[in-house]
Amino acid sequence: MKPYLLTALTVLTLAAAGPSFAANEAHDHGHGTMSGTLQLNAGKKWETDTPLRKSMGEIRQSMASSLHAIHENKLTSKSYGTLAKKVEDAVGNMVANCKLGTQADEQLHLIIADLLAGAEQMAGKVKQAKRMDGAVKVIGALDNYGKYFDDPGFQPIAH
Numbered sequence: 001m002k003p004y005l006l007t008a009l010t011v012l013t014l015a016a017a018g019p020s021f022a023a024n025e026a027h028d029h030g031h032g033t034m035s036g037t038l039q040l041n042a043g044k045k046w047e048t049d050t051p052l053r054k055s056m057g058e059i060r061q062s063m064a065s066s067l068h069a070i071h072e073n074k075l076t077s078k079s080y081g082t083l084a085k086k087v088e089d090a091v092g093n094m095v096a097n098c099k100l101g102t103q104a105d106e107q108l109h110l111i112i113a114d115l116l117a118g119a120e121q122m123a124g125k126v127k128q129a130k131r132m133d134g135a136v137k138v139i140g141a142l143d144n145y146g147k148y149f150d151d152p153g154f155q156p157i158a159h
Contacts, residue, residue, distance in 0.1 A: 038110050038148050045150035046104040051097035053151050055090040059115065060142055062086040063135065064157050070135045071159075077124060080131040084123035087138055091115050107148060114141035 040046075048056075066083055069075040075083075091112055098105060114137055120126050121134025139157055146156045 036110065038107060038144055040148060041103065041107075045148060046107050047100060048104075048149050048151045049097075049099045052094055052100070052108070052149075053153065055094040056142070056145055056149075056151065056154060058090045059087055059138070060154065060157060062090075063139055063142065066135070067139075067157060067159060070132060073132065075131075075135075077131065080122045080134070081124065084119040084134070087115055087119040087122070091119070104149075111141050111145050111148075114138070114144070 062083055066075055066079065069079070094108075094112065098108075100108060118134040118137030118139075118141060121129045121137060122131050123134075124131060126134070139159060143156050145151070146154050
């Protein structure tokens, strides 16, 4: 099994225990406890690196290309599952290649928790949750990434 897939599976397993647990434990480098609230770095956006920008761009592209079908309530369960897998794979790559400073990494994990929670809903793994709500959660996480992380090429999804 590829290392990033194993990492993604580990993160997903931890995410099932709850987004805040996944955010704190899934990719722990000994950072300590997180606040649980996204915030800027003394008024500035957090740094990013190439693997993070690439992975977030891939998630954004996947979600944007499905947006019309999501809005029209025409995305099939299978397509939601495929979309969820794309999100999970990109998150696995992100986690495997993490090179951010401690505080930026802690903030990123809040976004990762929302991405994974949304992917679980899109995959149909959360009882009583609509797959569309999972897509909304992922798009919200992408919006937060754009607000809190310095990625000059990233454009939020207009929805």
